[in-house]
Amino acid sequence: MDERKRMDERGLYFSLEALLGFAVLVLVLLSTKPAEAPDLKPLYLLQKQHDLLVVWVGQGIPSLPEMESDFRRVFPGFSGRIGFNDEFVAVGEPASNAFTESIYYAAPSGALGRLSITLYD
Amino acid sequence: MNTTSERGLLFSTDLLLAVVILLLTSLAGLAFLSSLALHSASALPAYRLQRQGLFFLDALVKNDASQSFPGLAAFDSGLHRVTPNFLSPAPTAPELQGFPLLQSLRLVPFNGPETQWADKPLTGPANQASTTCYSFERLVLVGKEKALLIGVFCDG
Numbered sequence: 001m002d003e004r005k006r007m008d009e010r011g012l013y014f015s016l017e018a019l020l021g022f023a024v025l026v027l028v029l030l031s032t033k034p035a036e037a038p039d040l041k042p043l044y045l046l047q048k049q050h051d052l053l054v055v056w057v058g059q060g061i062p063s064l065p066e067m068e069s070d071f072r073r074v075f076p077g078f079s080g081r082i083g084f085n086d087e088f089v090a091v092g093e094p095a096s097n098a099f100t101e102s103i104y105y106a107a108p109s110g111a112l113g114r115l116s117i118t119l120y121d
Numbered sequence: 122m123n124t125t126s127e128r129g130l131l132f133s134t135d136l137l138l139a140v141v142i143l144l145l146t147s148l149a150g151l152a153f154l155s156s157l158a159l160h161s162a163s164a165l166p167a168y169r170l171q172r173q174g175l176f177f178l179d180a181l182v183k184n185d186a187s188q189s190f191p192g193l194a195a196f197d198s199g200l201h202r203v204t205p206n207f208l209s210p211a212p213t214a215p216e217l218q219g220f221p222l223l224q225s226l227r228l229v230p231f232n233g234p235e236t237q238w239a240d241k242p243l244t245g246p247a248n249q250a251s252t253t254c255y256s257f258e259r260l261v262l263v264g265k266e267k268a269l270l271i272g273v274f275c276d277g
Binding site (some may be wrong): 013019021022025026030032037040043044047048051052054055058059066070073 | 141142145148149150153164166172179182189204205206207231252257258259260261265267269
């Protein structure tokens with residue numbers, strides 16, 4: 001009778017342990033976030049930044065106010081920062097999430113120039 | 122004899138519980154994988170639409186008309202190469218057959234009248250409010266004039 005009791009207790013302990021393990025597994029599965037849906041927005045923004053830089057270099061570097069105007073037209077509702085060598089123009093308020101794209105070009109004088117666009121999202 | 126019988130009964134109950142727990146665990150895992158697959162599958166059509174729109178417009182601004190794929194970029198005979206993002210001053214309409222998702226395609230100069238190359242009615246179900254559309258823009262230079270190339274892509 002004593003042995004039977006001990007065996008019952010052991011069986012009960014095992015079941016409780018398994019149930020606890022199962023509960024933990026369910027909790028882990030439920031707490032796992034499904035994978036984020038693929039989003040092409042960063043690529044799209046990068047393409048548009050690249051467009052602006054290529055067009056600016058290709059047409060001849062415009063003035064900073066014209067660059068700002070182009071920026072607002074291509075990225076309505078966005079804020080950012082335009083860099084032209086050591087000069088910078090802020091468009092709107094900065095934010096924490098930033099994408100920067102830059103391009104180097106040879107100026108007519110032969111000097112190396114740099115243009116950059118930072119986009120805040 | 123009595124002890125053996127009791128042990129057998131205890132073993133069976135234990136095994137039954139273990140099997141039930143194993144089945145429940147497997148069920149939870151499968152349910153999780155199933156929800157994951159359904160979630161991914163529901164996001165896939167929108168992703169495909171975005172991808173086709175982005176890559177189609179990218180091809181338009183990077184290819185010229187001599188390629189097998191539609192293109193609007195100009196060919197610079199001096200440089201012997203296609204000039205991405207630079208269109209000829211009077212770009213011709215690209216060949217848009219075979220792109221059923223393309224709803225409309227417009228070239229909108231910063232200063233000047235726009236050119237519309239495609240604008241077709243939605244061919245989806247009668248309830249067109251459920252149609253998903255994405256609009257993408259690319260900046261190009263038409264001659265010396267900056268313009269936006271705007272493409273709208275819909276799944277219906």
